[in-house]
Every structure is written in structure tokens, then in C-alpha cells.
Amino acid sequence: MEQRFKRxxxxxxxxxxFVDRFAEVHRIDETAAFTAxxxxxxxxxxxxxxxxxxxxxxxxxxxxxxxxxVLALTDFDVDPVDFGRGAAPDIDLPLEKRPIGGLGIxxxxxxxxxxxxxxxxxxxxVTAVKNLEDMHV
Amino acid sequence: xxxxxRSDSGHLAFRGRLDASQAEKTRAALEELRESCIIDxxxxxxxxxxxxxxxxxxxxxxxxxxxxxxxxxLNRHIRDVFHIxxxxxxxxxx
Numbered sequence: 001m002e003q004r005f006k007r008x009x010x011x012x013x014x015x016x017x018f019v020d021r022f023a024e025v026h027r028i029d030e031t032a033a034f035t036a037x038x039x040x041x042x043x044x045x046x047x048x049x050x051x052x053x054x055x056x057x058x059x060x061x062x063x064x065x066x067x068x069x070v071l072a073l074t075d076f077d078v079d080p081v082d083f084g085r086g087a088a089p090d091i092d093l094p095l096e097k098r099p100i101g102g103l104g105i106x107x108x109x110x111x112x113x114x115x116x117x118x119x120x121x122x123x124x125x126v127t128a129v130k131n132l133e134d135m136h137v
Numbered sequence: 138x139x140x141x142x143r144s145d146s147g148h149l150a151f152r153g154r155l156d157a158s159q160a161e162k163t164r165a166a167l168e169e170l171r172e173s174c175i176i177d178x179x180x181x182x183x184x185x186x187x188x189x190x191x192x193x194x195x196x197x198x199x200x201x202x203x204x205x206x207x208x209x210x211l212n213r214h215i216r217d218v219f220h221i222x223x224x225x226x227x228x229x230x231x
Contacts, residue, residue: 009158013138016154034183034214041185045157091223100194103222104186110221 004057015040022062032069032130035111039128042104043073051078067132075124083117152180155188167195172204179210
């Protein structure tokens with residue numbers, strides 16, 4: 001199941017609707033559905049904010065294969081980006097030293113079972129996989 | 138959809154989904170806070186890093202004057218997000 005969305009934070013509502021429809025049709029349990037919503041938002045907003053050279057819509061795809069929920073986002077006609085390769089945030093810092101931001105990819109990486117990136121032919125493709133073992137699919 | 142309301146007792150209540158599209162207006166509303174405040178999360182279904190950023194900025198600002206946010210009635214998924222972000226160490230959570 002795939003849909004393309006306008007490159008704008010205003011499209012987030014439609015992205016959530018897309019994830020929720022998929023979760024309902026495939027009877028994905030709430031824990032996995034929550035993870036899918038969060039991963040979709042964090043990756044989508046990352047594309048909107050950092051791949052500013054891209055003007056095309058962003059494709060979001062969801063599949064269930066081999067007991068795993070697979071979320072894939074594709075950004076077209078964008079410059080190379082160092083996506084998701086930054087240092088992990090220090091979550092042990094005290095309040096006064098905690099920076100605002102920089103947690104999105106950390107959250108996704110912590111909540112899914114794999115997160116992979118591929119950049120070819122000016123297209124960025126990011127795939128997050130959440131295992132559905134022991135879950136009610 | 139995200140909504141924020143204030144009770145007669147002065148507590149704030151969040152409802153819906155605090156995502157990146159709602160972060161700026163939430164940040165603006167929380168900038169009105171000048172004292173410690175309890176936020177009831179029982180109606181909040183979802184939060185992302187954008188929402189966490191808004192809460193962290195508010196907590197940092199309030200702490201400079203000796204005040205703080207106290208967060209109550211978080212659902213299990215939101216509690217997990219706070220734990221992964223290490224926010225359970227910079228917020229008082231009940």
C-alpha cells in the first residue's frame with residue numbers, strides 16, 4: 001500500500017490517516033501501529049526539513065511481510081544527504097545541558113528492528129522494519 | 138488534531154496528537170506559563186520528537202526560575218517514548 005504526500009508538515013494529518021487505515025486493514029496491534037506512526041512522522045519531517053532541494057512529493061509505503069511491518073519512504077530528485085548517520089544523542093545529560101532537538105532518528109532507531117538508507121540516482125530511500133513476532137497481526 | 142485546555146485548578150490537559158504540525162502553536166501557548174504546572178496526558182494519544190522538544194524548552198525555561206512541569210497519566214506508548222529519550226530523568230512523571 002503506497003501513497004504520495006505533499007512535501008509539507010501540513011500533510012502529516014494525511015500521513016497518519018494512511019498509517020491508521022493500513023493498521024486497521026491488517027489488524028496491526030497498537031504497539032506496532034504507534035511505532036509506525038512515529039517512524040513515518042520522524043522520517044517524513046526529516047525529508048521535509050533537510051531535503052529542501054527536492055520538490056517532488058514524498059512516497060510512503062507500508063507492507064506486512066514475513067511477520068514484519070515494513071515502512072518505506074522515498075524522496076525523489078534530492079541532493080545526497082548524510083541521513084541518520086549523526087552521533088546518537090546523549091540522553092543522560094542533565095536538563096540544563098540537554099539540547100532541543102536531535103531525538104527523532106534516535107527514537108525511530110530505538111523502536112524499530114532495522115533502519116536502512118539507500119541513495120541512488122538522486123533518490124533517497126529509507127526503510128524501517130518492525131518485527132511483528134508475538135504480536136496480533 | 139491536538140487540543141490543550143486549562144482546568145479551574147490551573148492544570149493543563151493535552152488531548153489528541155502532539156506532532157510536528159502542532160509544535161509551534163503548542164510552544165507559543167506554553168510560553169505563557171510562568172509557574173510550575175501539572176499537565177494531564179490522559180487524553181494524549183501520541184507524541185513525537187517535535188512534541189518532546191516543546192516540553193523540554195518549557196521545562197528548561199521554567200527551571201531557570203525554580204519552577205517545573207509535572208506530567209501525569211501518560212499512556213504506555215508515550216511513557217516508552219519518554220524513557221527512550223531519557224526524558225523520564227528531566228521530568229517529574231506520575
